[in-house]
């Protein structure tokens with residue numbers, strides 16, 4: 354099994370190019386099946402999650418052509434099946450975007466029910482409520498969500514919780530429905546807006562994405578398009594916090610600074626200096642980190658996907674901080690691993706009370722999920738000594754070349770798979 358071996362202590366310095374947003378790509382790739390014409394999508398991150406979704410699409414007859422590492426052509430003229438197998442859903446929950454896409458185009462979809470995941474329960478009641486409001490029959494049988502109808506009719510959907518996934522799924526299902534659909538209490542994340550822009554470039558009529566109320570006027574069909582995915586807000590935020598934690602000086606390039614506002618605000622609050630230009634943000638951490646409180650919220654609030662990274666930073670700050678996780682109930686599992694590295698954090702229900710310590714020390718730890726895994730890598734980069742991190746396949750779900758990008762900033766990190774390689778790494782980095 355592959356691991357990361359990391360020797361901490363080097364401040365990260367330099368520039369790093371941020372890739373396309375994974376969570377936008379997942380929605381946009383799924384939506385690309387909604388036309389029979391060819392769609393060209395640029396800036397697709399080459400990460401496990403997008404690759405698994407592309408395989409799921411190929412399994413039902415979609416023709417996927419890789420033009421280069423980040424440019425993908427999709428043609429869904431010959432879809433022969435409307436059933437997405439359990440295997441894909443098990444590997445990547447976002448395969449369920451194919452429900453909205455296939456239902457919207459073919460009025461039918463059968464997709465394995467996504468199970469619980471290691472950050473919380475993650476129900477899909479709001480997705481189902483939205484499909485039903487549009488007139489679809491939805492039933493759950495033999496572990497599948499089976500949804501079908503003769504026609505979809507525009508409707509009013511009020512989301513009981515702000516949900517990225519439900520907003521995206523309902524938006525796709527409504528795009529070719531008869532009449533107008535209004536989604537209230539919609540998610541406002543940049544990737545929701547990116548999907549709406551993508552669908553509009555295919556001929557859809559969606560207004561209000563990025564606000565609480567999205568209005569979708571049904572159109573008879575969608576056509577081909579060429580589209581470039583937005584930069585990844587969370588990848589950028591992760592490198593910004595890596596700069597803070599290692600007392601570095603890192604410029605994240607190819608970003609949309611507006612999408613990073615809640616992250617930048619917290620970095621400023623804990624004492625980092627920030628410089629912003631049109632498409633880059635520089636983070637300089639020359640002073641000891643200060644403490645703060647933070648609560649995760651839907652966009653434009655502080656993202657739950659940055660919660661482990663800020664917790665790692667606050668664990669090294671002077672003072673006591675409180676981090677409240679309000680989106681997923683089980684997203685502090687990594688704290689046990691961080692404690693093994695010397696952190697002083699007490700978790701009570703959805704709140705972490707963090708007493709800053711002077712340093713972390715290297716340990717053998719495991720990545721419990723994608724963002725927590727990335728946060729533990731950052732902790733290891735700041736730690737004294739060597740850390741090994743198992744289960745890095747979680748990290749590779751959402752970060753392209755994470756180790757290589759960190760190396761380019763001066764980090765001592767390597768992917769290893771044997772004890773011998775670990776010993777060699779240790780000899781090299783002393």
Ligand code: EPZ
Nearest residue numbers: 376447475476477478479480514516517518658680681723
């Ligand atoms: C998306 O997940 C992201 N995934 C997650 O990123 C991200 O953490 C999350 O949004 C929040 O920003 C993708 O975009 C593929 P939600 P999603 O529906 O859509 C509750 C990462 O690391 N809820 O916005 O599944 C739910 O339990 C991943 O990249 C319902 O109650 O999240 C949660 O408490 C992990 N009923 C809250 O809403 C529903 O029907 C927000 O979940 C749907 C959701």
